Amino acid sequence: MIEIKNLTKRFGGLTAINNISFHVAHGEILGFLGPNGAGKTTTIRILTGFFPPTSGSAKVDGLDVFDDSLEVRKRLGYLPENVPLYNDMRVSSYLGFAASLKGVPKERGEKEVDRVINTCGLQPVRDRFIGKISKGFRQRVGIAQAIIGDPDVLILDEPTVGLDPKQIIEIRELIRSFSGQKTVILSSHILPEVSMTCGRVVIINEGRIVAEDTPENLTGKDSSRVMLEIEGPDKEIVEKLRTLHGVTNVSVDAYPGGGSSRYTVEMEKGKDVRGLLAQSVVESGWRLLEMRSSKPSLEDVFIRLVTEEVE
Amino acid sequence: MAVVRRELYVYFSSPIAYVVLTIFLLLCGYFFYSAFAYFSIVSMQTMRMPYAAGINVNEMVLEPLFSNMSVIMLLVMPLLTMRLFAEEKRSGTLELILSYPVREIELLLGKFAACLLVFCLMLALTGLYPLLILIYAKPDIGPIITAYLGLFLLGSAFIALGIMVSSTTENQIIAAAISFGALLMFWLIGWGQSFAGSGLGKILVHLSLLEHFDRFTKGLIDTRDIVYYISFSLFFLFLTLRSLESKRWRG
Numbered sequence: 001m002i003e004i005k006n007l008t009k010r011f012g013g014l015t016a017i018n019n020i021s022f023h024v025a026h027g028e029i030l031g032f033l034g035p036n037g038a039g040k041t042t043t044i045r046i047l048t049g050f051f052p053p054t055s056g057s058a059k060v061d062g063l064d065v066f067d068d069s070l071e072v073r074k075r076l077g078y079l080p081e082n083v084p085l086y087n088d089m090r091v092s093s094y095l096g097f098a099a100s101l102k103g104v105p106k107e108r109g110e111k112e113v114d115r116v117i118n119t120c121g122l123q124p125v126r127d128r129f130i131g132k133i134s135k136g137f138r139q140r141v142g143i144a145q146a147i148i149g150d151p152d153v154l155i156l157d158e159p160t161v162g163l164d165p166k167q168i169i170e171i172r173e174l175i176r177s178f179s180g181q182k183t184v185i186l187s188s189h190i191l192p193e194v195s196m197t198c199g200r201v202v203i204i205n206e207g208r209i210v211a212e213d214t215p216e217n218l219t220g221k222d223s224s225r226v227m228l229e230i231e232g233p234d235k236e237i238v239e240k241l242r243t244l245h246g247v248t249n250v251s252v253d254a255y256p257g258g259g260s261s262r263y264t265v266e267m268e269k270g271k272d273v274r275g276l277l278a279q280s281v282v283e284s285g286w287r288l289l290e291m292r293s294s295k296p297s298l299e300d301v302f303i304r305l306v307t308e309e310v311e
Numbered sequence: 312m313a314v315v316r317r318e319l320y321v322y323f324s325s326p327i328a329y330v331v332l333t334i335f336l337l338l339c340g341y342f343f344y345s346a347f348a349y350f351s352i353v354s355m356q357t358m359r360m361p362y363a364a365g366i367n368v369n370e371m372v373l374e375p376l377f378s379n380m381s382v383i384m385l386l387v388m389p390l391l392t393m394r395l396f397a398e399e400k401r402s403g404t405l406e407l408i409l410s411y412p413v414r415e416i417e418l419l420l421g422k423f424a425a426c427l428l429v430f431c432l433m434l435a436l437t438g439l440y441p442l443l444i445l446i447y448a449k450p451d452i453g454p455i456i457t458a459y460l461g462l463f464l465l466g467s468a469f470i471a472l473g474i475m476v477s478s479t480t481e482n483q484i485i486a487a488a489i490s491f492g493a494l495l496m497f498w499l500i501g502w503g504q505s506f507a508g509s510g511l512g513k514i515l516v517h518l519s520l521l522e523h524f525d526r527f528t529k530g531l532i533d534t535r536d537i538v539y540y541i542s543f544s545l546f547f548l549f550l551t552l553r554s555l556e557s558k559r560w561r562g
């Protein structure tokens with residue numbers, strides 16, 4: 001459905017995105033992840049025809065976003081970063097305005113506005129001014145205008161930024177409900193959000209794609225870890241554990257009090273050193289209070305990928 | 312069209328249209344009143360002295376009124392056009408709207424038409440003053456009609472230039488200031504005639520917004536004047552379109 005090939009965009013001397021390629025299948029929700037300034041918005045703006053790429057191409061439904069801009073825009077619903085909306089209009093009349101600009105026939109316009117108001121849970125604010133509603137509702141109005149006219153493709157640039165946890169979950173549910181019907185690109189730097197809503201993740205950093213996979217595979221690929229809580233002298237413990245075969249790194253995470261410390265032990269891939277760890281702790285006369293293996297979160301993967309790139 | 316409706320809504324839901332309308336009407340009213348008061352004194356005197364005939368309400372009241380109106384328009388029109396694109400660029404709503412399947416030209420013409428409608432309302436309200444004269448005196452109707460045609464054409468030219476400036480900046484104040492400066496320059500450019508050579512001088516006079524307007528107040532319709540205003544407007548609308556489209560160019 002969306003096909004991005006060797007896309008590059010330069011602003012003067014600055015290369016915002018550098019030769020990126022990926023695709024999104026019909027009905028898929030793709031997470032587009034990256035730290036600030038990675039080039040997410042730049043990529044999205046090329047897709048929506050806001051500016052052309054320096055080189056490379058982007059296609060939606062087989063149509064080039066630059067050459068067939070108007071046709072592509074008929075298929076797109078877009079929620080820009082920071083949700084730019086007309087603060088001086090009421091929610092329902094704004095949505096009516098969006099509907100008519102998107103070519104929804106007049107006689108269906110009102111129905112369409114009612115539909116998106118219901119889908120996005122906007123009934124309580126439908127007659128209020130957009131400038132006067134809460135951020136959560138504002139974000140929903142943003143999504144509502146994107147889905148008005150029922151476009152096949154949705155492009156959402158950080159749709160949950162600045163919302164409270166409850167709102168985040170609700171918006172996430174809303175986005176997830178599009179799965180299978182619409183092709184969605186969801187840009188974010190909030191990882192749990194992406195791992196919970198998206199079938200696949202593209203991670204971009206400094207204009208380049210650093211990873212592309214399902215959230216499960218991304219976290220599974222990483223070396224696994226063990227969390228330990230041990231009572232004893234922490235310097236010695238760290239030194240001792242480091243010498244064990246198969247351990248790559250040991251760090252102290254926290255001091256929960258009562259003379260014990262929490263450690264994270266990273267292991268080589270495919271090795272299970274838990275038995276070895278327990279044995280050596282007990283043999284040294286320290287007290288093992290807790291041990292559990294933990295899979296790295298997407299956050300860890302993300303941070304690792306992003307910092308690796310910098311090094 | 313949705314864009315026209317929205318722009319009209321914005322004009323009248325914010326104070327800007329009311330403020331501009333009021334200022335315009337008050338200033339015109341003041342000029343009208345002073346010219347008319349002077350006229351009645353003079354005509355009273357002429358009644359006592361029948362031999363000093365030949366005073367004319369068109370020349371004494373209406374012509375100055377219309378040229379004063381054009382100067383006031385110079386001052387207030389930038390206030391009507393400054394917001395049109397600058398504000399949408401600043402708030403980012405232009406990006407969203409351009410992601411909709413609308414052509415830039417539809418957006419541009421929508422905004423132009425909305426502004427033109429507000430301006431027509433403004434002109435229509437000033438029609439009160441010539442109507443008052445009709446009650447007390449017998450002016451020629453012809454020059455009044457041509458003057459309004461001239462004001463309308465002049466207004467469209469002002470709007471076209473104002474929109475163009477508004478599309479190049481994100482700051483409304485800057486948009487207003489630059490449009491005012493540019494309009495003033497086009498207004499006075501004919502003065503350059505005195506020091507420019509005769510060839511260049513002719514061109515300068517021809518470019519002047521003021522020069523073409525004078526004839527309308529005297530009841531003269533010259534196709535060249537009409538063509539001038541229309542091409543002036545089209546030229547600036549075309550530039551706006553280019554400036555809107557420019558970011559879509561490959562580069």
Ligand SMILES: Nc1ncnc2c1ncn2[C@@H]1O[C@H](COP(=O)(O)OP(=O)(O)OP(=O)(O)O)[C@@H](O)[C@H]1O
Nearest residue numbers: 011014016034035036037038039040041042043189
């Ligand atoms: N119009 C522009 N002119 C010049 N530089 C730009 C422009 N837009 C973006 N950039 C630069 O391009 C780089 C990528 O920016 P972009 O907005 O795409 O990042 P992002 O991934 O969306 O970041 P964020 O998470 O902060 O939104 C940044 O270094 C930014 O400064």
Ligand SMILES: [Mg+2]
Nearest residue numbers: 040041042081
């Ligand atoms: Mg961004």
